[in-house]
Amino acid sequence: MTNILFKKPSLPSWVLMALTIPALAACSTAQPIGGVGTALPPPSESLGEPDEGQPDISLDLMKRMTQRLAADDFEGRAPSTATEPKVLDYIVSEFKAAGLQPGANGKWLQPVPTVEITNSNQSALRVTGIGSPMSFSFGDQWVGASYRVTPSTKLEDSQLVFVGYGIVAPELGWNDYAGIDMKGKTAIILVNDPDYAMEGEDGLFKGRRMTYYGRWTYKFEEAARQGAAGALIVHDTFPAAYGWNVVNSSWTGSQYYVQTPNNAMDQTRVNGWVQKDVAEKILRAAGKDLASLTKAAQTKNFTPVPLDLKASLSFDNAIRKSNSHNVVGILPGKTRPDEYVLYTAHWDHLGRCTPDASGDDICNGAVDNATGVAALAALAKANVEAGAPARSQVFLAVTLEESGLLGSEYYAQNPLYPLDQTVGGVNIDALAPGGRARDYAMIGGDKSDLNDLFSEALNTRGLIAAPEASPEKGGYYRSDHFSLAKRGVPMFNFGRGIDLAAGGKAAGKAASADYTANRYHQPGDEFSTSWDWSGIMQDMELFYALGRELADSDGWPNWRQSDEFRAIRDRSCAAPDGC
Template sequence: MKKTIVLTLITSAILTGCNSEEKHQTQAAIPAEKVNTTADFTASYNSINKEQLAQHIKVLASDEFEGRAPSSKGEQLTLDYLTKQLTAIGFKPGNGDSFLQAVPMVSIEASPEMSLSIGDKEYQYGHDMVMGSSRISDFEQLKDSELVFVGYGVNAPEYNWNDYEGLDVKGKTVVMLVNDPGFATKDPAVFNGEAMTYYGRWTYKYEEASRQGAEGAIIVHETAPASYNWSVVEHSWSGPQFGFVRDDLNKGRVAVEGWVNVDVASEIFDKAGLNFEQAKTQAAKGSYHVDMGDLTASVTVNNTVKESVSYNFIATLPGRTKADEHILYSAHWDHLGKDTSLEGDQVYNGAVDNASGTGALIEVAEAFAKLPVTPERSITIMAVTAEEQGLLGSKFYAANPIIPAAKTVANINMDALGVNGRSSDVSVYGLGQSELDNFLTAAAKKQGRTIAGDPRPAAGIYYRSDHFAFANIGIPALYAKSGKTPVDEATKALRAELKETLGKCYHNLCDEYSEQWDLSGAVEDMQAFFEIGYELSNENVWPQWSKTSEFKR
């Protein structure tokens, strides 16, 4: 029997949460013996250490855990490990009497035995292109589907931009650029300038192509605007791709969606009598689309479809006086699993991404557990599934929250912590979104650090990890990590030594634990995150979104 997930729309009335009177009520006096002293806080703060973090990473990113793919042996080992660790320090099940929230999903794996035919040439899977389907079916295809270039594939009324204006793409395959027009122009008056908006995300582009009625959707990969190289596409979009089971079996999605590399794009534009670079330039000037001559695309996608259940892990340290109000720490426990078709190393260990963040959850939780007096508000630890598949675990939780959004004070998300030493600054992705920045600024100042903005605004990082799902239901969400300025020459030298390796290992087999790493910067980040949660857990403060944040409404 098919399981159906109902993604409930949560109204703004619910999201507003406590009224201003409730938010700013006067705190009752607490007996002195029920307040943690400065020494108590400091002891817990200092208990966060790199030796324990390293041990957690080594276990979670070991070959035994097989890359922690959803619905795998690696998932079960990960959930068992989290249960053991959080139970040992006194955290309670966060979902009634269970540590788990079931997330029904479907796995769709496209056979790599396919080729994409455009014009008189066959393009090969992996090297030239990666194609697949989000439809829950064994077979999908494009057959002589007309190609249309739709610029950035954006329909954004608030920016007076619609690449589909006056265009009927039913039965056709749209070809589009990655990122959004602001990246190309660097003009802050165009979208958000170099800082990516959600319109630049691949998820949005496929969704919009589907809404427009297209039969296929192809994104042109370029390293700079995508913020990752082609190998990330090759490894991340091949193998099992997870999604939700819906009533229409995802028939509302385009039949085939995928990527081509920039060399292939240049070639097919030439075949269409167009110049790729000129088309890019035109696409950045305003709403734009153009037929690609008589070119058509054909490809057959044979899928292996499996329904499964994966799990979010949720543990809570109940608050002493306000147990229904929660500080939520999150990280995704999943990675890409293993590829048995490879010779030699087959495991995508995901040490940085995101054994580091999962281990950090345990460390921060333990710091709270060591406080002699339990905080007034509850501390909740959430390790979510299927982040690598499009934030599925956090999206499911957001649609089916165990803790009402109105009772969730804040979310602090930890994803891919720094492993290359201490920084004199803290990079805040989405700086200026909420008042949580103020709490981080104060915590960082005590460490002798300053706050910096997003070092890679074009990458749209704020829309690419699990805090985004929580922000979408109104929960102020913070995502930050050690910045780009090393504290000393030794750290600068280490970063130069590790730079190439860390860059090429993102979503690759080599993302493994290394004894070369210096986790001292990650420790400072965790300590700052602990302090923010500590302050919020003993206050009546409810951090607010800034007036300019798109999440305020």
């Protein structure tokens, strides 16, 4: 079952843009910020008109691969099933045919060991210390799980501490854990980041646009770094951008993680969520007010608030370990082969799923993401035919995206090519059939020097840079590029808009609404010989041009000075062989 809080509940970018149609505006054209080697040069002539200086990208290959990957006998490409070897063999054969070399230490496959943990016998969340003991039931008042690979989880009389938004951001002078030792304690944490309610993006934490500090994954990671025994996020529908029903469904089933050598024993014992009214009751028992503390937590001078209350809970864990695989091909660079540019796309989908009205129970995943894997092979073929660029290009078909970005996460934890020598990359996820568009949006906003290349690529094609729809939902943090980005590697993640050359916004909105209602994560996401491929091939022109520009350039893109990933890129580039 897909954990849609981790995956991309926001749907592909072209669908997102249909849900909120903002006035079109130009992307930032700020100059790149230096400091990690040479700045990116102006884009070359290869970013001009798509039919000038750019090789043909094989539409026949795109069609053939998409149709084959979405065929019924692949049974929806579920990882760690009997059909996985057949899917992998096919992708490898197409990578070979495109002219790539095996990219995983002389092999085509990188094993991805995973663990599935399903908890049961969940106790109530019990809070004691002041006044009468309180008890909150699992499912409707609290949910939780453990990242630790252990047969049982127990939190006993753990002191509760309100830690505001649970953020440590040195570049912003912000530390919600200042002055407290969290060892053995449980953090109560607010969802999103401090300026989520702003209309624009001028706040310290980019205003309405969610930063990584606002993502629940970050909050659990930071609580673990602080040595906390537990972490409980306070759910609030508006700043979370989803209701408790989404939290409940995502946290009451099996959870999937990448296996680690220490069985994740460096993580908290339990991570979970509580309803807002539960948090209000807990704080009231401690003589505190949630609204007042929330207001205080939106300032730099906030300090953690011990509550003189203790929490206890327990549950059992059923553990299943398995392996899937990433497929890795490489086109070695001709002059700087030890510098790398990535192309990523996930090959997995949902396998067999809830039957539709006809009884079809195969979620074929033609758009999501057979198109992306076909794009990898077609881009590889085009680059091989154009002649190897200066830098090496790595084509990475990752697994387990639908289970929480696990294939890309494993690669990022265990990179086959050093991340401090990885220039950047392009992520490809769910290419929409349909006509060419007049606009494109960079997901995540103006985060890095890559935005300058993106803006120029659009300008030379007469395209409009549209603002991202619903930036408060944190779409940038919900697809495979993010596994690399949070470790400092700038990654392109952009999508075709809905202002179509034929039919305008009305046609684009209708197409995306149809996909959302009838195909997204459903058996209806099937290949059709009647697809209009012109919009997908427009996407391919941009994917090729931007990846090729990175591979032929001698610059090293960095994050904007205030971005949450700037510091890690700077440290990476300061390494003896880095950047």
